[in-house]
Amino acid sequence: MKKQEQDDSLTEIKKAREYLEESQKNLARLKSGKGVRRKLRFLLKENTLLVILLSILLILSIVIPVVFLRPDQIIVDPMQEHVDTTINLIFTNFTDNSGFPIINETLQTTSSELMILSSLAYALIAQAGFEHNQEDFQTKISQIINTLENDTFVTYENRSEPLPIFYQFLGLYTLLQSKYVLEATSDIISSAMIQNVLLKTLESYLSNEASLIIPPNSNSSYLIDQVMAIWVLSTYTLLTGNDWLSGYYFESLIQGLLDVVSEFFFNSTTNILYQEYNHSVNESRTLAEVENLIFFTVALSKAERLYTYFEKSSYNIHQQIINEFVDDKWFVHASNASDEEVYVKNQAYFILVSYLMNLGNVGIEVQNKITESFSMNNGFIEKIGEEDITCESCLYGLVALASKNWSVIENQRENVNIPTAASVSPISIYITVIMMLLVIKVWRKKIVIRRNW
Amino acid sequence: MKTVCVHSYKGGTGKTTFLLNIAGILAKQEKKILAIDYDLRAPSFQSYFKTTKQSFLSHYLLEEKDVNDIIFPCKIDERANLDLIFSSMEFLKQHSKQRDKLSRDDAKYLAKMYNLQKNVEKKYDFMLIDTIPGFFYRSIDSMMISDIIFLISTPSTSNVLGIDELCNNIYTMLQKETKMILIINKIEEEGVEADKEIFEENLAKLRKIGKDKFSAVVEVPYFNILSERIHAFEEQPQEEFLKSLQDIIKLIE
Numbered sequence: 190m191k192k193q194e195q196d197d198s199l200t201e202i203k204k205a206r207e208y209l210e211e212s213q214k215n216l217a218r219l220k221s222g223k224g225v226r227r228k229l230r231f232l233l234k235e236n237t238l239l240v241i242l243l244s245i246l247l248i249l250s251i252v253i254p255v256v257f258l259r260p261d262q263i264i265v266d267p268m269q270e271h272v273d274t275t276i277n278l279i280f281t282n283f284t285d286n287s288g289f290p291i292i293n294e295t296l297q298t299t300s301s302e303l304m305i306l307s308s309l310a311y312a313l314i315a316q317a318g319f320e321h322n323q324e325d326f327q328t329k330i331s332q333i334i335n336t337l338e339n340d341t342f343v344t345y346e347n348r349s350e351p352l353p354i355f356y357q358f359l360g361l362y363t364l365l366q367s368k369y370v371l372e373a374t375s376d377i378i379s380s381a382m383i384q385n386v387l388l389k390t391l392e393s394y395l396s397n398e399a400s401l402i403i404p405p406n407s408n409s410s411y412l413i414d415q416v417m418a419i420w421v422l423s424t425y426t427l428l429t430g431n432d433w434l435s436g437y438y439f440e441s442l443i444q445g446l447l448d449v450v451s452e453f454f455f456n457s458t459t460n461i462l463y464q465e466y467n468h469s470v471n472e473s474r475t476l477a478e479v480e481n482l483i484f485f486t487v488a489l490s491k492a493e494r495l496y497t498y499f500e501k502s503s504y505n506i507h508q509q510i511i512n513e514f515v516d517d518k519w520f521v522h523a524s525n526a527s528d529e530e531v532y533v534k535n536q537a538y539f540i541l542v543s544y545l546m547n548l549g550n551v552g553i554e555v556q557n558k559i560t561e562s563f564s565m566n567n568g569f570i571e572k573i574g575e576e577d578i579t580c581e582s583c584l585y586g587l588v589a590l591a592s593k594n595w596s597v598i599e600n601q602r603e604n605v606n607i608p609t610a611a612s613v614s615p616i617s618i619y620i621t622v623i624m625m626l627l628v629i630k631v632w633r634k635k636i637v638i639r640r641n642w
Numbered sequence: 643m644k645t646v647c648v649h650s651y652k653g654g655t656g657k658t659t660f661l662l663n664i665a666g667i668l669a670k671q672e673k674k675i676l677a678i679d680y681d682l683r684a685p686s687f688q689s690y691f692k693t694t695k696q697s698f699l700s701h702y703l704l705e706e707k708d709v710n711d712i713i714f715p716c717k718i719d720e721r722a723n724l725d726l727i728f729s730s731m732e733f734l735k736q737h738s739k740q741r742d743k744l745s746r747d748d749a750k751y752l753a754k755m756y757n758l759q760k761n762v763e764k765k766y767d768f769m770l771i772d773t774i775p776g777f778f779y780r781s782i783d784s785m786m787i788s789d790i791i792f793l794i795s796t797p798s799t800s801n802v803l804g805i806d807e808l809c810n811n812i813y814t815m816l817q818k819e820t821k822m823i824l825i826i827n828k829i830e831e832e833g834v835e836a837d838k839e840i841f842e843e844n845l846a847k848l849r850k851i852g853k854d855k856f857s858a859v860v861e862v863p864y865f866n867i868l869s870e871r872i873h874a875f876e877e878q879p880q881e882e883f884l885k886s887l888q889d890i891i892k893l894i895e
């Protein structure tokens with residue numbers, strides 16, 4: 190060591206020692222709580238706390254009667270305005286004379302896919318506690334379901350032609366969700382009807398030899414179809430408590446589908462998921478795009494609650510999406526984090542599944558980004574870098590806005606077997622407990638202050 | 643709540659690696675954990691956790707923000723929660739005035755850390771603090787409020803000499819109740835071609851220092867681990883590495 194350096198390090202050590210000695214006195218002083226200024230500041234701080242607690246109590250005592258007198262409980266949300274303007278845009282610009290959603294202003298036609306998406310979006314918004322025209326929503330949802338449901342879901346143009354499998358299951362999911370919105374006033378969606386659609390869907394697309402979802406007369410099966418089936422079957426089981434339907438036992442069906450995913454679509458050594466499997470040449474094809482993974486992660490997270498097994502956890506797949514498809518600005522890309530393909534659809538679905546998986550810390554980041562970068566002229570654009578606003582992109586915007594509040598309700602519903610007669614009492618119990626806690630807290634604060642000062 | 647800090651003489655000895663991995667394992671056991679990045683020279687929590695939040699420990703220390711505004715909950719999975727306080731290199735670079743203030747011989751920061759500790763005491767089972775290596779005022783603050791101090795050293799010559807200095811000048815002056823644990827981290831065993839003889843000699847010296855002056859010594863071998871990861875949540879965690887961490891955790895529970 191050079192002399193200079195040695196001197197420097199010696200003074201450094203000496204200074205550190207002095208600082209430490211001084212600090213020991215300071216720490217002792219802090220611990221004994223001496224010093225008038227500190228004491229005063231602390232007291233003031235304690236008092237503001239008291240004031241805050243008391244005012245919360247006061248506000249609660251005003252709020253409680255209001256909550257009890259209200260027929261529905263409405264959560265006030267700063268996103269309300271955003272929801273209003275988007276719905277307004279859809280109703281004025283993207284709705285035809287008979288009330289169906291239309292693709293855009295130049296293509297004044299509707300499609301079944303769009304109809305399913307719109308009833309899903311309305312069902313989520315309605316449940317998320319946003320203020321909305323309830324009757325209007327209910328009419329629209331029932332009208333759509335009346336038009337599309339024909340044991341399975343069909344195309345709008347030709348009512349005997351079935352929709353792609355993805356939409357069969359998304360349609361089923363929409364039925365499950367819409368039921369919660371319609372239940373009170375109509376019997377359009379009965380449990381028997383859902384069971385029937387579910388049964389017919391399984392009969393049409395589940396192969397007889399293996400537990401595999403495959404399009405009729407096709408050589409290939411697709412990851413997204415397996416995944417959607419897993420998601421819908423798990424959700425159905427969790428929400429209704431029924432795990433059996435006319436010869437189908439759901440838990441083993443779901444496990445069978447998970448095994449199919451790991452056999453045909455997943456290479457565990459390279460950790461790669463594929464989109465398609467060709468059964469005639471026994472080959473997995475095309476790397477899975479983000480949409481596949483998004484639905485897979487949520488499907489798996491629901492399946493995990495049913496004691497099924499897959500070699501990766503849903504959390505792991507969620508991480509994989511973040512690592513491979515999400516960039517530093519929280520944009521979700523379609524095939525990898527550096528491509529230019531950033532669609533509102535993928536953002537919306539990723540927000541939805543993140544909240545459903547209780548990964549709100551991710552959900553909120555992506556949601557902030559979507560409201561910041563996709564909303565334009567009261568609606569939502571389809572893709573970053575372009576300015577197209579369509580009915581579909583607005584509906585995805587609604588799904589994104591509804592996700593946070595709705596997912597809480599959805600997750601609470603799962604495996605809740607408490608009779609619904611007690612629907613008011615949870616609120617009152619909740620509030621009573623909060624009040625008691627507050628009172629205890631205030632009371633304890635007083636004692637602590639007296640003892641210390 | 644127990645307060646634990648990790649310290650070392652030089653950088654790159656594995657402070658952050660141990661701190662965050664221990665935090666991960668404890669979080670998985672459903673312990674409530676607050677981990678603080680107080681390494682203002684080379685903050686590194688941000689390379690483990692993706693975040694866009696712009697509230698840092700320095701904001702609190704300089705009385706610009708409240709404690710609750712700088713703590714970020716991080717949900718690792720269904721049950722494991724980890725609360726984090728970040729520091730940012732970029733932020734400190736851009737705000738050199740603040741950085742200068744923070745490096746001063748000023749008793750205020752000890753008081754701020756002490757208050758932070760009191761403030762969160764009821765909420766957590768463990769508060770873990772990452773520190774600047776060497777003789778720094780802010781690291782001394784952290785050590786003073788800690789119940790347990792991990793000193794991490796590799797068997798390199800400069801580290802061994804440094805440890806001796808730290809022991810004679812700082813650790814001996816700390817309160818008697820403070821539990822001092824030496825972790826000998828043999829990162830150098832592989833990697834750079836170390837001279838076998840010197841390596842063995844340094845190791846022996848470290849063991850002796852550990853025996854004489856610390857309450858416990860743990861030796862951790864070289865692991866072929868991916869850096870900047872929380873291993874307890876990896877798909878295929880290195881069981882051996884986790885086992886080493888478990889041994890360390892036993893000492894603080």
Ligand SMILES: Nc1ncnc2c1ncn2[C@@H]1O[C@H](COP(=O)(O)OP(=O)(O)O)[C@@H](O)[C@H]1O
Nearest residue numbers: 653654655656657658659829862863864865869
């Ligand atoms: N026992 C070990 N075996 C192998 N690599 C290690 C070990 N401990 C730490 N490392 C690696 O050493 C590097 C430095 O560790 P880090 O925790 O960042 O050090 P510090 O925080 O003290 O600067 C990291 O890349 C880390 O993965």
Ligand SMILES: [Mg+2]
Nearest residue numbers: 657658681686
């Ligand atoms: Mg570090």
